[in-house]
Amino acid sequence: MAGGYRAVLARPGALRLILTGLLGRMPQGMSSLVLLLLVRAATHSYALAGAAVGASALASAVCGPLLGRLVDRVGRRAVVAPAAALQACVYFALALLARAHAPGALLILACALSGALIPPISSVVRTLLQRLYGEPALLETAYAVEAAAQELLWIVGPLLASVVVTLASPVVAVALLGVLGAGGVALFLTSPLVSQTRPPKQTGRPHGAALASADLRWLLAPVALMGCALGAVEVGLPSLALHDGSRAASGLLLALWSLGSMLGGVGYGVSLRGSALGSRYVALLCANCLLTLPLLVAGSIPAACACSLLAGLAIAPALSCQYSLVGRTVLDGTEHEAFSWSVSALVSGVAAGSALAGAAIAAAGVHAPFALALTAASLASIASLRFRGRYQAAAHAV
Numbered sequence: 001m002a003g004g005y006r007a008v009l010a011r012p013g014a015l016r017l018i019l020t021g022l023l024g025r026m027p028q029g030m031s032s033l034v035l036l037l038l039v040r041a042a043t044h045s046y047a048l049a050g051a052a053v054g055a056s057a058l059a060s061a062v063c064g065p066l067l068g069r070l071v072d073r074v075g076r077r078a079v080v081a082p083a084a085a086l087q088a089c090v091y092f093a094l095a096l097l098a099r100a101h102a103p104g105a106l107l108i109l110a111c112a113l114s115g116a117l118i119p120p121i122s123s124v125v126r127t128l129l130q131r132l133y134g135e136p137a138l139l140e141t142a143y144a145v146e147a148a149a150q151e152l153l154w155i156v157g158p159l160l161a162s163v164v165v166t167l168a169s170p171v172v173a174v175a176l177l178g179v180l181g182a183g184g185v186a187l188f189l190t191s192p193l194v195s196q197t198r199p200p201k202q203t204g205r206p207h208g209a210a211l212a213s214a215d216l217r218w219l220l221a222p223v224a225l226m227g228c229a230l231g232a233v234e235v236g237l238p239s240l241a242l243h244d245g246s247r248a249a250s251g252l253l254l255a256l257w258s259l260g261s262m263l264g265g266v267g268y269g270v271s272l273r274g275s276a277l278g279s280r281y282v283a284l285l286c287a288n289c290l291l292t293l294p295l296l297v298a299g300s301i302p303a304a305c306a307c308s309l310l311a312g313l314a315i316a317p318a319l320s321c322q323y324s325l326v327g328r329t330v331l332d333g334t335e336h337e338a339f340s341w342s343v344s345a346l347v348s349g350v351a352a353g354s355a356l357a358g359a360a361i362a363a364a365g366v367h368a369p370f371a372l373a374l375t376a377a378s379l380a381s382i383a384s385l386r387f388r389g390r391y392q393a394a395a396h397a398v
Contacts (some may be wrong), residue, residue, distance in 0.1 A: 017194070021125040024119065024256075026153065029154050030180075033254060034093065035056060036053050037049075037165050038171065042101060043104045044101070046239060047359045048107070053111070054231065060341070063118075064347070065341075065343075067083060071123070076124050076317075078264065080124065084181055087178070088179070089178070091175060091178035094174050096103060114177075122163065128193050128196075132193065147320070151259075155259055156255075158258070159252065161173055162248050202346065215393055219325055219342070220342065221383040224349035226318065226349065227371075228351070229372075231351060232360075233353075233370065234354060235357035235358055236367075236373065238250030240367075244287075246301055249305075252305065258309065260315075261320060265317055278325065278386075281384050281387055282385060292370065294311070325391065353373070356397070361392065
């Protein structure tokens with residue numbers, strides 16, 4: 001395995017692409033917590049704070065595929081750079097609005113606009129990796145490196161956000177998002193691989209043809225429900241920390257949750273995976289339910305830390321299985337569209353879960369988001385039963 005990583009990173013420009021892509025996406029790892037704390041501090045409302053995070057995620061789900069298709073038409077630089085610049089301006093405006101105690105509705109609108117303008121760096125990086133590695137084994141290893149980098153965003157991002165909020169304020173933290181985003185994207189665009197151009201691939205299928213696959217349409221249900229569970233936990237963990245009087249612990253809980261996901265993904269990646277892909281997906285979603293359950297009774301920060309780590313263990317394996325299922329259910333020539341639909345379903349679920357969790361806290365207390373997460377995760381497990389016993393695992397090259 002170490003040899004595979006060396007071979008991946010030895011390709012000219014690969015390490016620079018991955019590292020600068022990580023820097024360009026750093027605001028994504030920080031924004032949920034920063035926006036939650038910013039709107040909560042400005043409005044003194046968990047419901048409005050949850051709605052702001054949800055609005056940002058929903059706007060990202062709607063506009064992400066549109067930005068991706070625009071990249072195919074006019075090129076990477078022509079889309080990524082303006083999106084990053086406009087998003088930075090929105091973050092600066094949001095800081096000024098919060099400082100001026102603007103109405104909650106205006107803050108939510110600004111949060112939604114910031115989500116709509118997320119630069120499509122992830123799709124650019126994955127497309128370039130696919131073109132850089134022709135060998136299937138090396139490409140799989142390259143995607144593993146990319147996945148690990150993404151998990152680092154959710155570990156380092158919340159910790160950095162909580163430090164800035166604690167030492168300064170949420171207003172300073174949201175302004176920092178603009179600085180980091182613009183600077184990171186500027187570095188990303190200096191990568192020689194990003195400058196390379198290639199004509200877009202013509203599939204001959206009309207837009208929307210991916211949804212002709214009944215399996216793909218059905219898969220979107222458990223994907224969205226799992227996203228709802230994730231969104232609820234994402235709001236619930238920092239709210240639990242704030243309720244216990246520790247604003248700094250909010251970032252720690254989210255980081256431990258992501259660390260658990262990374263550890264679970266590493267364990268899943270090296271484990272023997274001989275069962276049918278669909279059965280593994282069902283089992284992992286069920287495991288996610290069981291591992292979320294202890295959060296319902298976490299009554300202190302130390303207990304919440306342990307429960308957060310535990311709750312993350314099944315996330316990355318389930319997402320990995322999900323992407324493999326998308327690959328199995330997709331129709332030829334609609335791969336990019338199919339993956340866009342799955343990402344949109346997941347992020348839309350996160351948006352709904354975030355908004356509902358904020359309202360649930362106001363109505364039923366600080367542990368209510370975890371009850372919501374458990375309900376959504378249980379429904380996702382039930383919806384996934386369609387795939388049980390299907391898609392036998394292919395031989396795995398080592």
